[in-house]
Amino acid sequence: MKKRLVLRGNWKGIISSGLLGIIFIVTIFAPWFSPYDPYQQSLQDILISPLSHYTSHSGISLLGTDQLGRDVLSRLLYGGQLSLWMSIVSVLFAGITGSAIGIIAGYFGGKVDAVMMRLADIQLSIPSMLLAIVMVAVLGSGLTNIVIVLSITGWVTFARVVRSQVLSLKEMEFVEAAKAMGVPSIVIMWRHILPNTWFTILTQASLQMSRMILLAASLSFLGLGVDVSTPTWGGMINDGKSYIGSAWWLSTIPGLVIAFVILTINLFSDWLREKSEG
Amino acid sequence: MKQYIVKRFLQSLLAILGAATVVFFIIRLSGDPARLMLPPEASEDQVAALRESLGFNRPLLVQYFDYLKDMVTGNFGNSLYFKESALQLVLERMPATMDLAVSAIIIAVVVGMTAGVISAYKKNTFIDYLINIWIFITQSLPVFWVGIVFIMIFANQLHLFPTSGNNGLISLVLPALTLAAYPIAPIARTMRSSLMDVLQQSYMVTNKAQGFSKRRMVLKRGLKNALLPVVTVISLEFGVMIAGAVVTETIFSWPGVGQLIMQAVSNRDFPLVQASILVISILYILISFITDMIYLWIDPRIKVQ
Numbered sequence: 001m002k003k004r005l006v007l008r009g010n011w012k013g014i015i016s017s018g019l020l021g022i023i024f025i026v027t028i029f030a031p032w033f034s035p036y037d038p039y040q041q042s043l044q045d046i047l048i049s050p051l052s053h054y055t056s057h058s059g060i061s062l063l064g065t066d067q068l069g070r071d072v073l074s075r076l077l078y079g080g081q082l083s084l085w086m087s088i089v090s091v092l093f094a095g096i097t098g099s100a101i102g103i104i105a106g107y108f109g110g111k112v113d114a115v116m117m118r119l120a121d122i123q124l125s126i127p128s129m130l131l132a133i134v135m136v137a138v139l140g141s142g143l144t145n146i147v148i149v150l151s152i153t154g155w156v157t158f159a160r161v162v163r164s165q166v167l168s169l170k171e172m173e174f175v176e177a178a179k180a181m182g183v184p185s186i187v188i189m190w191r192h193i194l195p196n197t198w199f200t201i202l203t204q205a206s207l208q209m210s211r212m213i214l215l216a217a218s219l220s221f222l223g224l225g226v227d228v229s230t231p232t233w234g235g236m237i238n239d240g241k242s243y244i245g246s247a248w249w250l251s252t253i254p255g256l257v258i259a260f261v262i263l264t265i266n267l268f269s270d271w272l273r274e275k276s277e278g
Numbered sequence: 279m280k281q282y283i284v285k286r287f288l289q290s291l292l293a294i295l296g297a298a299t300v301v302f303f304i305i306r307l308s309g310d311p312a313r314l315m316l317p318p319e320a321s322e323d324q325v326a327a328l329r330e331s332l333g334f335n336r337p338l339l340v341q342y343f344d345y346l347k348d349m350v351t352g353n354f355g356n357s358l359y360f361k362e363s364a365l366q367l368v369l370e371r372m373p374a375t376m377d378l379a380v381s382a383i384i385i386a387v388v389v390g391m392t393a394g395v396i397s398a399y400k401k402n403t404f405i406d407y408l409i410n411i412w413i414f415i416t417q418s419l420p421v422f423w424v425g426i427v428f429i430m431i432f433a434n435q436l437h438l439f440p441t442s443g444n445n446g447l448i449s450l451v452l453p454a455l456t457l458a459a460y461p462i463a464p465i466a467r468t469m470r471s472s473l474m475d476v477l478q479q480s481y482m483v484t485n486k487a488q489g490f491s492k493r494r495m496v497l498k499r500g501l502k503n504a505l506l507p508v509v510t511v512i513s514l515e516f517g518v519m520i521a522g523a524v525v526t527e528t529i530f531s532w533p534g535v536g537q538l539i540m541q542a543v544s545n546r547d548f549p550l551v552q553a554s555i556l557v558i559s560i561l562y563i564l565i566s567f568i569t570d571m572i573y574l575w576i577d578p579r580i581k582v583q
Contacts, residue, residue, distance in 0.1 A: 122296030126559045127521030130539070131300075134555055137543045138307050138314060214420055218525055221422045222540060237423055241529075244430050252430070255423030262418040 012271035019264045027080035034074035035059065038231055042069035047247045064249045066239060072249065076257055079231035084261075086143070086232075087212035090150035095205050097151070098158025099197070103189050105159065106166025117163070120156045128153040132215060136224045143226050146219065150212050158204055165200050169193055199276040206269040210262040217258055233258050279574070290567040295346075297559040301552050302345055306338070315358060315546050332549075354553035359545045364553035368535055372557070374444060375523050375534030381450055382457035383516045390462040391508065394469025399496050401474065409470075413463045421522065425456040425529035442531035453530040457523060461515035468511045472504040479503075506577055513569035517562040 026033050036059070044056045050064040050072075063072040105116040123131070132149050139145040169175060170193070178188050217234030219225050225235050233254045240250025308314045312329035329335050332355075333344070348355070354365040397409040432452060433441040440449045476482060477500055485495050524536035531537065535554055542550035 118296075121293065122300060125293040125297040125563055126300055126555065127518060127562055129518075129521050129524060130555050130558060131304075133524065133539065133543065134301065134304050134551060135307070137548075137551065138304055210418070217420055218422060221420075222525065222528060224543075234420075234422075237420070237426065241426060244426055245434050248430060251423065251426045255420060255426070258420050258423065259415075259418045262420075263415065266414065266418055 010271065012267050012274070016264050016268035016271060020268060023080070023261055023264065024084070027077055027084055030074075030077035030081045034071070034077040035062070036071040036074045038070060038074040038078040039229070040070060045069035047243065047250075049247070050249050050253075063253055064247070066236075066250055067243060067247075072236075072253060075231040075236060076233070076254060079233050079236055079254070080257070080261075082143075082226065082230065083213060083216060083233045083258075086147055086150065086216050087209055090147050090154060090212050090216075091205050091208050093147070093151035094154030094208060095158050095201060098155035099162045099194075099201050101155065102159040102162030103166050103193055103197070106163040107170055107185065107189055107193060109167075113163075116159065120159055123152075123156055129215070129218065132219060133222070133224065136219060141219075141224050141226065146216060146226060149219075150215060153215065154208050154212065157208065158201065161200055161204050162197050165197050166193055169196055199272070203269055203272040203276060206265055206272060210265040210269070213258065213262060213265075282574070283571070286567060286570050290563050293563045294560055297563070298346065298349055298556060299342075301555055301559075302342060305548055305552055310334075311548065315548050317546065349556070354556065355549040357542070357547055357550040357553075359542070359547040359550065364550045365557070367538065367550060368554050368557045371533060371535045371538045374532060375520065375527070375536060377450060378453055378457060378523055378526065378532060378534060379516065379519045381454040382519055383461070383512065385454060385458040386461040386465055386515065387512055389458070390465030391469050393462070394466040394508075395473060395496065395501065397466070398470045398473035398477070399492070409466065413466050416459055417463045419459065421456060421460055422525050422529055424459045425452070425526060428452045428456055429529070442529075444533050449530075453526050453532050456529070457519055457526045460522075461512075461519060464511050464515060465508065469504065469508050472507045473500055476500050476504040506573070509569065509572060509576070513565055513572075517565045520561060520565075521558055 042054075042056050042065075045054050045061070045065050046069045047067060048054065048061050048065040048069075050062060051060065052064075053060055054065075061071055061073070063076065065071055066075070101116050105113040132153055135149045135152070136145060139149070175188060175192055178192055213233075216225070216232070217237070220232045220234030221238045223238065225232055228235065228239075236254040237251045237258075240247065240252075240254070243250050305311055305314075310325075310329075312325050312332065312334050313320075315332075316325055316328060333341060336344075352365065354363070354368075356362060357364045357367055360367060393409050393413070397406045400406050429441050429452065432438045439452050441452075443449055473496070477496070482495060482500065485499060486492075523532075523534055524539055526532065527534045527536035528540055535558060539551060539554045542548070542554065
C-alpha cells in the first residue's frame, strides 16, 4: 500500500531521474558505448542511411553516417558528452553566483539590493539570445567562452528567484532569533537561509539546464559553437541542414535527441516544483 | 496614475541606457576592437588606421560619452562592410522581421488561447490531457529543428511552400509557424490556469447558481477576467520572439534584422552588430512599457495603487 502511494505521487520523478541517469551514463561513457570512432571519416561510406551496412567493412550503421562518412550514433554520444557538460558547468557557475547574489541582495536589502537588482535589470534589457551572439562574436567561439557566455545569461534568474524567497525568509523567527543572539550575517546566510532555499535553487537549476542546452545548441546551429569538427548536438543539426533533401536523418535524429533530453529534464523540474509546492 | 506612467517611462529610458552601456563594453571586451573588426591577415597599419578613424584610441570614458551623445541624435555609426548608416540598414530590414514576428504572435495567440480555454473548460477530460501533453512536448523542441522538419515535410516532400526567401505571403507561412511553435505553450498554459482560477471566484459561483450556462460563463465573464496574466505572457513572448527571429530567419533565409545580424557577425562588421542589437533591445524595452500601459487600461485597480 505504502509503496503504491510513493509511486503515485512521484512517477514523474522516478521516470525522469531514471532516464536522466541513463542519458548521463551513456554520454559520460561515450567511448565505451559508441560503436565507432566519431571522427573516423570514410569516403566509401558517405551518407549511409540508418540500419544499413557499411561498404568499407562489415559493420552496421544504426543511425546512418554523415557527409564525411562518420557514424551518426557515435557522434551523437560524443556530442552529448560535450553538450551536457557545457550546460552543467554553466548552470553551476550561473547558479552559484546568481544564488549568492540573490541571498546577499535579499538579506541586506537597501542599497546593496538596489545596485544588484538594477544590474540584473540592465542585463535583462538585452534579449539573452542576442547577448550570447555578440559575446561569442567578440570573445571567439571556444568551449571556455561558450561556458562563460551561457553562465552570464543564466545568473539573473537565479538571483531574482532566490532573492524573493530570502525576502520572506529573513522575516522568519529563526532568522530574527539568530540575529538577536548576535550571530554574524555571513553565518546566518550560510547556515539558516541557504538551506531553506535549496529546493528553489534546485528547481531553477533544472529549468536552466534545459534552457542552456537549447541556447548552446542554437549557438552551434548559428555556427557560433565550439569548432566545427567537434561533435555537438546543435552543430550536427547545422551540418545536416544542407542535406535535408537527401539525408533526412542527419538533422532529424540529433533534434529528436535534444527534444527527448529536454523533455526528460522538464519532467524532472515539474516533479521538483510539485514537491516544493507540497 | 500620472506618476506611475512617468516612473515607468523613466525606467524604460534607464533600461535603454543600460542596454547601450552593455553593448558598448562588450564590443570592447577583447581589448582591441579595431583588431576585432578586421580580418586576421590585416596589417598593423590597417588596424592603426581603423583605430584612428573609429576613435578607439581616445580614453574609454570619452568614447563612451560620445557614443551616448551620438545615439541620442540618432547616429549609430556606419557599417564597415556596406559603408552606409548602420541605423538605416537595420531599419530597412525591420519590416520583414516585424511581418514575421507579428504573424507568428497572432498564430501563437489564437492557437494558444483556444487551446488554453478548451483545456480549462474541459478540465480533466481526455482532450485536456491531450492538450497538456502537446504543450509539454512543444516546449522541449528546439526552434531550429522545428524549422528544418517543416522544410523537409512541407517544402521538400509536399511542395506546398517555398524553402526560403521572401516572395509574398506564401513564403511567410513556414517561418511564421516555426517562430510560433514555442510561445503557444506558455500562452496556453497561462490561459488555462488563469481561467481555472477565475471560474472558482465567488462571482462566477454566483453566476452558476443563477443558472447561467457554463459556456456563456466561460466566454462572457470568465475570459475577460482571465485575460490579464495572458497579456503579460504574450508581450513577454513577443519580445523574445523578435530576438529569437535570428534563428528562424537564418533557417529560412528570411531577409530580416536577424539575418543581418548574422551577416554582420561573419563580416566582423561590429558597428552594424551594435546598431542591430540596440534597435532590437529598444524595441524589446518599448514592448514591455506598452504592455504596462495596456495593463493600466484594462485593470483599473492599478490606478489606485
